[in-house]
Amino acid sequence: MKGILMQKSVNLRSFLTASWLGWQIESNWTDPFLFATYSIIKPVAGAAILVLMYSIVTQGNFESPVFAYLYLGNAFYQYVPAVLTGVSWTIIEDREHYRTLKYIYTAPVNIPFYLFGRAVAKFIVGTFGVVITIAAGVLFLNVPLDWSQVNWPLFLLTLVLGIIMLAVSGLILAGITLKTARHSYYIGDVVAGGLFLFTGAIFPLEVLPVWLRPVGYLLPITYWLELIRRSLVGAVAEAFPTFTTLSNGDLLLILAASSLAFGIASIFIFRSCDHQARERGLIDQTTNY
Amino acid sequence: MSLFPRIEKKTGGWQLFLMTVMGRSYPRVVGMQRERSWMFFDVFLPLLSVAAYVFVYRAIGAPEDYVGFVVVGGAMTAFWMNVLWSMSSQLYWEKEQGNLALYIISPAPMMAILLGMAVGGLFATLLRAIAIIAVGSLIFNVTYAVSSFWQLIAVFSLSMVALYGLGMMSASIFLLLSREAWHLANLAMEPVYLVSGMYFPVKNLGFWAAAAASVIPLTLGLDAMRQLVFASGPTLGFLSVETEIGILIILSIVFVTAARYLLAYVERLAVREGRLTENRR
Numbered sequence: 001m002k003g004i005l006m007q008k009s010v011n012l013r014s015f016l017t018a019s020w021l022g023w024q025i026e027s028n029w030t031d032p033f034l035f036a037t038y039s040i041i042k043p044v045a046g047a048a049i050l051v052l053m054y055s056i057v058t059q060g061n062f063e064s065p066v067f068a069y070l071y072l073g074n075a076f077y078q079y080v081p082a083v084l085t086g087v088s089w090t091i092i093e094d095r096e097h098y099r100t101l102k103y104i105y106t107a108p109v110n111i112p113f114y115l116f117g118r119a120v121a122k123f124i125v126g127t128f129g130v131v132i133t134i135a136a137g138v139l140f141l142n143v144p145l146d147w148s149q150v151n152w153p154l155f156l157l158t159l160v161l162g163i164i165m166l167a168v169s170g171l172i173l174a175g176i177t178l179k180t181a182r183h184s185y186y187i188g189d190v191v192a193g194g195l196f197l198f199t200g201a202i203f204p205l206e207v208l209p210v211w212l213r214p215v216g217y218l219l220p221i222t223y224w225l226e227l228i229r230r231s232l233v234g235a236v237a238e239a240f241p242t243f244t245t246l247s248n249g250d251l252l253l254i255l256a257a258s259s260l261a262f263g264i265a266s267i268f269i270f271r272s273c274d275h276q277a278r279e280r281g282l283i284d285q286t287t288n289y
Numbered sequence: 290m291s292l293f294p295r296i297e298k299k300t301g302g303w304q305l306f307l308m309t310v311m312g313r314s315y316p317r318v319v320g321m322q323r324e325r326s327w328m329f330f331d332v333f334l335p336l337l338s339v340a341a342y343v344f345v346y347r348a349i350g351a352p353e354d355y356v357g358f359v360v361v362g363g364a365m366t367a368f369w370m371n372v373l374w375s376m377s378s379q380l381y382w383e384k385e386q387g388n389l390a391l392y393i394i395s396p397a398p399m400m401a402i403l404l405g406m407a408v409g410g411l412f413a414t415l416l417r418a419i420a421i422i423a424v425g426s427l428i429f430n431v432t433y434a435v436s437s438f439w440q441l442i443a444v445f446s447l448s449m450v451a452l453y454g455l456g457m458m459s460a461s462i463f464l465l466l467s468r469e470a471w472h473l474a475n476l477a478m479e480p481v482y483l484v485s486g487m488y489f490p491v492k493n494l495g496f497w498a499a500a501a502a503s504v505i506p507l508t509l510g511l512d513a514m515r516q517l518v519f520a521s522g523p524t525l526g527f528l529s530v531e532t533e534i535g536i537l538i539i540l541s542i543v544f545v546t547a548a549r550y551l552l553a554y555v556e557r558l559a560v561r562e563g564r565l566t567e568n569r570r
Contacts, residue, residue, distance in 0.1 A: 029468040038476055045479035049488055050345065056493050057351040066349060183326065190330060193337045202341060203348035 007110075014110045018117025022086070025093075026121035036128075043078055043129030044136065050074055050202060051141060062142045065236045069229065071143050073201040075133040076228050080166060080195060080221060082126030085188030086119025087170025091177040092186075095285065102284040112270060115174050116167050123163065144233055154248060155231035158255070162224040165259035168266040175266075175273030179280075181287035195221055204240045220258035227251050301396070309401035310408060317375070317409020331367065331417040332424065339363030339425050342488050354521045355489070357433065360425035361518070362487035364418040365511050368452060369481060371414040373474050376456030379406055381463045381470040389464075390565055399552055403460055407453035434520040440530055441517045447537035448510025454544030455506060461552040464559055481505060486512065490525040499527050506540050509533040 027035050054067055061067070094101040104114060137143035173187045180187075196202070198212065199221040205213050216222045229237035230248055238244065243251060277283055321327060342359045383389040392402055425431065435441060463470050484502035485491065491499045491512050502508045513533040516522040527533075559565050 029472060038472060042476060042479050045483045049479065049483050052483070052493060053342065053345060053351075053489050054349055056489050057346065057349050057355070070345065070348075183324075183330075190334060193334055197337055197341045197344070203344045207344045207348045 010108060011110045011113045014113040015117040018114045019120035022090075022118040022121035023124070026125060039125045039128045040132050043075075043133050046078075047071070047074055047133045047136070063144075065239045067141075068143055068145075068233050068236045069204065069240060070202040071137050071141070072134070072229050072232060073225050075130050075137070076225060077196060077199075077201040078126050078129045078133070079123070079163065081189050081192035082122040082129075083119055083163060083166035084170045084173060084192050085186050086122030087115045087167055088173035088177050088188045089186050090115050090118040091174050092182050095283070096182050096287065099284070099286065105283055111274070112171055112267075115171060119167060119170060144236060149234070151231040151234065151248075154227065154252075158224060158227040158231055158252070161252075161255055161259055162221075162228070165220050165224065165255070165262055168259070168263040171266040172262070172269045175270035178273050178277040179282060181285075195219060198222075199225060200242060201225055205242045206240075220255055220262060223251050223255040223258070227255060305396065306398055306401045309397040310405040312397075313402050313405025314409030314412070315405075317406060318412050321409075321413045328417070331414075332420045335363045335366050335370075335421050336425060338366070339421070340428070343429050352521065353432075354519045356429050357426075357431040357519050358490065358515055359488050360422060360429060360431050361514060362511060363425060364421040365507055366482065366487055367414050367418045367421060368411075368449070369485075369487075369507055370478075371410045372452055372456035373477055375410050376403075376406055376453065377459040377463050377477075378470050378474045379463075380460050381466060384464070384565065393556070393560070393565055399556060400457075400549055403457045403548065403552065406460075407457060411449055411453055433518045435518050436523075437517055437530075440534070441514060443534055444510055444513040444517065444530070444537065447534060447541055448506050448514075451506035451537055451540040451544055452510070454541055454548055457548035458544050458551055461548065461555040464555050465564060481507075484508070490515065490527070492525060492527040503527075503536060504540075506537060506544075509536055509540075513537075 029035075030038070050070060054070065055062075058064065058067075091101065094104060105111070134143070134145070138145050169191075170188065173191060177187055198208070198215045199219050200216055201221075205216045205222070208216065223243075226237065226243050227248065230251070246254075339359055339362075342363075343356050346355045346359065380389060383392065392399065426433075463474075466473065482488065484494065484498070485505050485508040486494065486499075486502070487507075491502060491508055494502065499508070509528070510533075512527045513530045516526040516530050528536075
């Protein structure tokens with residue numbers, strides 16, 4: 001019993017300390033005003049590209065359900081690269097930039113919890129982006145978000161489940177990163193870029209060629225985004241044919257089951273990669289790409 | 290036989306300048322091709338964005354020429370990424386890795402080093418951009434209607450001179466930066482894609498916004514190229530192709546000249562303030 005409590009304490013301490021450290025690294029390179037501006041401009045510009053593309057073709061028909069679909073999908077998709085990169089990039093940052101990974105490994109720290117903690121800062125910055133993007137959509141672009149109609153329990157449950165699913169997916173990428181050199185691309189961004197295409201984030205899956213759609217059906221992010229949309233703009237989201245046969249409960253079950261599967265896989269994959277990295281002496285390698 | 294002959298005697302002037310340009314462009318042209326995964330990702334990643342935006346246009350029923358606009362815009366993002374990460378922030382990386390001090394203490398002119406990076410980066414990126422256009426055009430059945438090859442070559446060449454001139458100029462500014470360099474480079478992606486009309490005709494930003502965005506050479510370069518290669522391009526163009534060529538010539542001269550003077554000034558400043566070897570992680 002005492003051993004379990006001590007382990008819990010180590011996990012929690014690893015997570016909280018890493019969260020604080022991550023926040024310092026993420027934010028203390030400049031003053032708070034510039035940091036806030038930086039955190040807002042990037043997501044707003046990304047959303048504005050889509051808004052302009054949509055507006056040019058539809059002559060500004062923002063009342064259409066298609067607009068709410070792509071706008072909300074794009075807004076919440078910001079969490080995907082933020083969390084995936086937040087967890088996996090820490091390996092490169094600590095190993096090659098700060099050269100502290102070996103010290104982290106020799107400290108009484110639970111490495112996966114440390115990595116999750118380091119992603120918290122990017123999650124917080126991502127949340128700024130999501131909130132600002134949605135606020136701009138509601139205030140200026142008539143995104144049909146009626147706060148009294150939002151299914152808050154479903155929204156919060158889906159959001160939490162999705163973030164956990166993204167964090168464990170990031171752990172898989174962190175394991176792979178332990179065995180690879182520093183490249184000019186971030187594995188988290190590469191994977192997030194790929195998933196953007198297949199998860200129906202900014203267009204319904206029916207637009208994809210038939211042979212590509214199964215990729216989307218296999219990914220938990222697809223179900224996560226669908227549930228987020230349904231919880232926020234239920235009637236609008238259900239107008240799209242992709243998941244009309246599935247109820248919110250069905251989608252939640254699929255999301256929970258796939259998240260669990262990803263979670264179990266992430267433990268085994270990370271352990272295996274971690275073991276191989278230690279065996280090959282890769283924990284303190286500096287590739288200098 | 291080695292590409293570079295052994296240096297038997299001291300060189301200087303233009304000979305040293307050219308040798309430096311060749312020496313610095315060599316790792317860009319040859320070295321970058323050796324890492325196969327980079328070649329794959331350099332083509333694959335922009336293609337993913339291109340595909341996503343193409344499917345958005347298809348979902349909202351856009352005319353087919355817009356698909357072509359996205360493919361050409363996606364190819365041009367490769368140049369912007371190269372300028373941003375391998376030109377502007379390069380001196381910051383060199384400082385991080387300890388090479389910058391070696392550049393400064395060598396007799397090689399810094400301008401030649403930057404020009405070498407630009408020439409090598411341009412060539413390597415050109416191969417990737419051609420691959421993106423070829424693959425993207427095949428996948429999405431893009432049809433082109435080129436109205437003038439000569440103007441197209443002129444627009445592309447001028448855009449690249451101005452763009453890499455801008456990269457050389459900003460490289461000298463990045464020389465003064467520390468940790469914030471990475472963040473600033475990261476910030477200059479989506480906002481630049483937005484204002485330069487990478488995925489839509491820049492004319493839709495409105496005259497004054499498009500005019501302000503024209504400081505980034507990609508804006509006018511891309512707009513002129515779209516006018517020259519798509520049937521509907523001229524109706525969606527911001528300014529006439531001739532006017533855009535004229536502005537690109539001015540931008541090329543301004544950026545390359547400014548890069549020369551700014552680099553000399555910033556180098557002196559960095560030496561005086563001891564920033565060449567500083568490493569604030």
